[in-house]
Structure formats: structure tokens, C-alpha cells
Amino acid sequence: MSDPPPKRRLRMTRQRRVILEELKKLKAHPTADEVYEVVRERLPRISLSTVYRDLETLCEWGKVRLLEVGCAKKHFDYDTRDHYHVRCARCGRVENLPVEPFTYLEQAFRDLTDYEVTGHKLELIGICPECKRKEEEEKKSKEEAP
Amino acid sequence: MSDPPPKRRLRMTRQRRVILEELKKLKAHPTADEVYEVVRERLPRISLSTVYRDLETLCEWGKVRLLEVGCAKKHFDYDTRDHYHVRCARCGRVENLPVEPFTYLEQAFRDLTDYEVTGHKLELIGICPECKRKEEEEKKSKEEAP
DNA sequence: TTCAGCAATAGGAGTTATTCCTATCTTATG
DNA sequence: CATAAGATAGGAATAACTCCTATTGCTGAA
Structure with a gap:
């Protein structure tokens, strides 16, 4: 059919696990920034770019969903x-x-x-x-x- | 009921008229940037900030509608x-x-x-x-x- | 258990779209 | 025509991402 996606071996790192856990806890659908704020309490040295990258990776991975709602910010949802x-x-x-x-x-x-x-x-x-x-x-x- | 809005006397300036006319011509729903590009052909010295400001003013005025679609950019529509x-x-x-x-x-x-x-x-x-x-x-x- | 090699990270620079600021210019009215 | 509120151009500032790079961390084969 079409080219197989370049298969990289994705790792469930500490950062990704914490992001996923915190996202699951939040009932609303936070922005990357809001995820960053809560995750920082458990991983104070995490960087905002890691949060953005990991949220994107988790989306590709099918574990998180990106909501493109009618406003400038991106919102993320644990429920895919x-x-x-x-x-x-x-x-x-x-x-x-x-x-x-x-x-x-x-x-x-x-x-x-x-x-x-x-x-x-x-x-x-x-x-x-x-x-x-x-x-x-x-x-x-x-x-x-x- | 509630406070009357501060009544300023809005002017239909040349810039606003041209923006409105070009927006009417476009069948799709352009972004501020796209409006800027077409309006520039008639008003080469117009600035992007004027386009943004006038589009906003025309929205308040009810002559244009802002679409908050599910993507980062703002789209504008002549049809309100x-x-x-x-x-x-x-x-x-x-x-x-x-x-x-x-x-x-x-x-x-x-x-x-x-x-x-x-x-x-x-x-x-x-x-x-x-x-x-x-x-x-x-x-x-x-x-x-x- | 070590080590090669790929993946992931922190931190910061760069980008994009938009908003804000300011000095200057327009325009409707008296 | 004077004048004052309203608008403008141009550029600086901001917000929300996105990209880059040097460094760190896994992981599986030896």
C-alpha cells in the first residue's frame, strides 16, 4: 500500500510516564503549559520542550489525543x-x-x-x-x- | 440592563472599505495574512497591524465574522x-x-x-x-x- | 558488565501569528 | 480653517510553539 512508517523504538521514559499519569488525573483537557505546570511538581528539571515533544510522541503513539479546538492553544486529552x-x-x-x-x-x-x-x-x-x-x-x- | 458600550464614532476609512471589498470577493475564508496580501495590491502602504485592527473593528461592527476554526490561525468571513x-x-x-x-x-x-x-x-x-x-x-x- | 549506537533530554534560540505602542496623519464638525 | 477624536504605519513586544545542539541515558549484543 504505502511506505511503512520509519520504525523507531519508542521508549516509555520517566518523563513520558509522568506526563501520561498527570494527564490522566486531570478531568479537563489541559494545554501543554498546564501539563508542564503539574508535571514540574514531580520532575522539577523537566523542560517545556520535552513536554511538547512527549505530548506529540504520545499522540503518534495513540496514547493521548490532540484536540484542535477553536482557539489558539492546543489542548490534550487522555481519552483518545x-x-x-x-x-x-x-x-x-x-x-x-x-x-x-x-x-x-x-x-x-x-x-x-x-x-x-x-x-x-x-x-x-x-x-x-x-x-x-x-x-x-x-x-x-x-x-x-x- | 448593563452599561451601554462606550460609543465611539467609527469611520469607514479607505483601508476599511478596501478590506471589506476584498473580503467579499474571496470565496474562501482568508486569514489576516491573506487579506493583507490582496489588499496590498490596492493600498501598497497599508500595514499588517492595520489589517488586524480593522478586521477586529469590522467584527465588532458586525460587518465581518471571525471564525475560530480548529487551527492556530484566525480566519475571517464576509458572511456574518x-x-x-x-x-x-x-x-x-x-x-x-x-x-x-x-x-x-x-x-x-x-x-x-x-x-x-x-x-x-x-x-x-x-x-x-x-x-x-x-x-x-x-x-x-x-x-x-x- | 561493558560498550556502541540510537533515543531522549534540558536549555535555549528561532519562528509564527498576533497584539501593543507611539508618533504622525485624517476627517467630521463647529 | 481649527480642533479633537479616531486611524494609521511601522516597528517592538508577546504568546505559543518548534527547532537545534550538546549531553545524558537505555538497551541489547558481545
């Missing part, structure tokens, strides 16, 4: 299955939507475009509970002392 | 109505899907999250005809001279 997301328009936080993806959508849309369709993404936009709370606090303090 | 998109996984090009958005989706998903849902985005991923063609050419030239 296809699923939909909610994103907070204020803080950018991303979380899962507990629902099975609609596989029929791609089929239904295939005739609407001359692209060779390979997948789809559905993203709910909203305000997360924390940001909503902050917003209300701000409004209140404004009313009290304008 | 809600609609879905296809994106090329290779080159990042974005185009419209000629279909009415499914307004019921938000309602249906509302109970699945504690976010205050304000919208949703649906994006088909695929390979655009041009990238598909290039891919096939590469494959062919590989077979001929390996």
Missing part, C-alpha cells in the same frame, strides 16, 4: 476516543460532552462538498460555572460601588 | 450569518457548508453540561481537491523514480 466538547468562551477550558458522536453526520454532509471528508468536530460554546460565578460577583460589586 | 464549515486538514483552507445550522442541537445538548450554552460549531475535516491532486502527483512521481 472520538467525542464532542464544550468550551468556555471566557477562559478557554474544554470538557467532554457525554454523548456518542453522530457518525451519520459525515455521511449526510459528504455530498455538500468536494473535499474528501475524513472526520468532523462538534463543539458547544458556553460559559463555564466558574466564569459565570465570577461574572455575577463583578456585577454585584459594580452595583454596590459604582 | 451562522453556518458550518469544512476545513482542509492539509492546507487549512476553510469553506462554507451549504446547509442551515441545526438550532435544535444546542437545546438537545443543554442538559449534558453545566456550562451556560451560547452557541455551537460544527466543522467537517477533510482534504481539499487541490491537496488531493498534489498527493496523487507525489505518489505517482515516487512510483516512477524510487
Whole structure:
């Protein structure tokens, strides 16, 4: 069929294991930077570039998934299955939507475009509970002392 | 309700008019950089920062829409109505899907999250005809001279 | 158990896309 | 025409990556 990928022997190093473990613990879908912050508590000498490289490697390896959500930063997910997301328009936080993806959508849309369709993404936009709370606090303090 | 926005008198300057006109001509959904390239042919002294600022202003003004698609760059659209998109996984090009958005989706998903849902985005991923063609050419030239 | 060789790392430089800053220029109005 | 708010060009600054290099660390064959 096509050329076999250059087979390098990937190693489960300490850095990679810790990154994977911490990613698993986080319920949300952190950015590389956020992963770096938590991993640093266990491996203080790890470098940000290692975090980026290892997250990419773990993606290729199929152990982690890269989310290309509608914002500049890359988000990573321990759960590699296809699923939909909610994103907070204020803080950018991303979380899962507990629902099975609609596989029929791609089929239904295939005739609407001359692209060779390979997948789809559905993203709910909203305000997360924390940001909503902050917003209300701000409004209140404004009313009290304008 | 809430504070009225600080009312500044926005001006339809030459730069803004040209940006708007060129954006209207482009069928795809260009990035700021692509807008800059075409606008430069009519206004050679325009600066990239003006393009960014004016695109943002035109968005606030409701004359242009910012698309936050699943890739690092910002894309802009002359058509400000809600609609879905296809994106090329290779080159990042974005185009419209000629279909009415499914307004019921938000309602249906509302109970699945504690976010205050304000919208949703649906994006088909695929390979655009041009990238598909290039891919096939590469494959062919590989077979001929390996 | 040593060692050759590939893989991985830390640290920092480089890149890309975007935003910010400032001195200067425009333009609508009085 | 004066003038003041609004815009602009040009470049510096920033954010989020991505790449480079010298060094370190595994790992499997001898």
C-alpha cells in the first residue's frame, strides 16, 4: 500500500510516564503549559520542550489525543476516543460532552462538498460555572460601588 | 440592563472599505495574512497591524465574522450569518457548508453540561481537491523514480 | 558488565501569528 | 480653517510553539 512508517523504538521514559499519569488525573483537557505546570511538581528539571515533544510522541503513539479546538492553544486529552466538547468562551477550558458522536453526520454532509471528508468536530460554546460565578460577583460589586 | 458600550464614532476609512471589498470577493475564508496580501495590491502602504485592527473593528461592527476554526490561525468571513464549515486538514483552507445550522442541537445538548450554552460549531475535516491532486502527483512521481 | 549506537533530554534560540505602542496623519464638525 | 477624536504605519513586544545542539541515558549484543 504505502511506505511503512520509519520504525523507531519508542521508549516509555520517566518523563513520558509522568506526563501520561498527570494527564490522566486531570478531568479537563489541559494545554501543554498546564501539563508542564503539574508535571514540574514531580520532575522539577523537566523542560517545556520535552513536554511538547512527549505530548506529540504520545499522540503518534495513540496514547493521548490532540484536540484542535477553536482557539489558539492546543489542548490534550487522555481519552483518545472520538467525542464532542464544550468550551468556555471566557477562559478557554474544554470538557467532554457525554454523548456518542453522530457518525451519520459525515455521511449526510459528504455530498455538500468536494473535499474528501475524513472526520468532523462538534463543539458547544458556553460559559463555564466558574466564569459565570465570577461574572455575577463583578456585577454585584459594580452595583454596590459604582 | 448593563452599561451601554462606550460609543465611539467609527469611520469607514479607505483601508476599511478596501478590506471589506476584498473580503467579499474571496470565496474562501482568508486569514489576516491573506487579506493583507490582496489588499496590498490596492493600498501598497497599508500595514499588517492595520489589517488586524480593522478586521477586529469590522467584527465588532458586525460587518465581518471571525471564525475560530480548529487551527492556530484566525480566519475571517464576509458572511456574518451562522453556518458550518469544512476545513482542509492539509492546507487549512476553510469553506462554507451549504446547509442551515441545526438550532435544535444546542437545546438537545443543554442538559449534558453545566456550562451556560451560547452557541455551537460544527466543522467537517477533510482534504481539499487541490491537496488531493498534489498527493496523487507525489505518489505517482515516487512510483516512477524510487 | 561493558560498550556502541540510537533515543531522549534540558536549555535555549528561532519562528509564527498576533497584539501593543507611539508618533504622525485624517476627517467630521463647529 | 481649527480642533479633537479616531486611524494609521511601522516597528517592538508577546504568546505559543518548534527547532537545534550538546549531553545524558537505555538497551541489547558481545
